[in-house]
Amino acid sequence: MIPILTTASTVMCPHGGVAHLVTTNTEALVDGAPMLLQTDVHPIVGCPFAPVAYSPCLTIRWVTGATQTSLRNVPVLLQTSVGLCLNAAQVPQGPAIVVQVQQKAKGT
Numbered sequence: 001m002i003p004i005l006t007t008a009s010t011v012m013c014p015h016g017g018v019a020h021l022v023t024t025n026t027e028a029l030v031d032g033a034p035m036l037l038q039t040d041v042h043p044i045v046g047c048p049f050a051p052v053a054y055s056p057c058l059t060i061r062w063v064t065g066a067t068q069t070s071l072r073n074v075p076v077l078l079q080t081s082v083g084l085c086l087n088a089a090q091v092p093q094g095p096a097i098v099v100q101v102q103q104k105a106k107g108t
Contacts, residue, residue, distance in 0.1 A: 001106035004069070005077040006033035009101045013057035013085040014094035017047030028071050030105040036077040038065030044085060049093055057085035060096045069107025076107055 011019040019042040025034045047056035060083040065075030083096030
């Protein structure tokens with residue numbers, strides 16, 4: 001069993017930008033924080049990425065979620081879910097990094 005991500009979790013881009021964890025889920029809560037869904041798109045603030053030109057991560061789109069734990073047939077996000085950090089042109093800039101999660105609710 002793996003911890004489920006909620007709006008109280010902390011997720012960052014690989015360059016130090018912080019994701020604003022919002023969700024369409026208003027039903028399933030853990031310690032008062034809504035669980036995140038694979039279909040959620042999270043804006044990123046504060047990414048300084050500039051390989052040649054300034055090209056910050058702006059959003060996270062999730063590629064994987066739970067295989068057996070879902071809400072309304074949509075997989076919830078787990079600590080091990082894979083998210084891609086994308087720039088304004090929707091080009092992947094690297095994987096999302098899950099920094100902090102709750103430990104009460106878990107899924108698979």
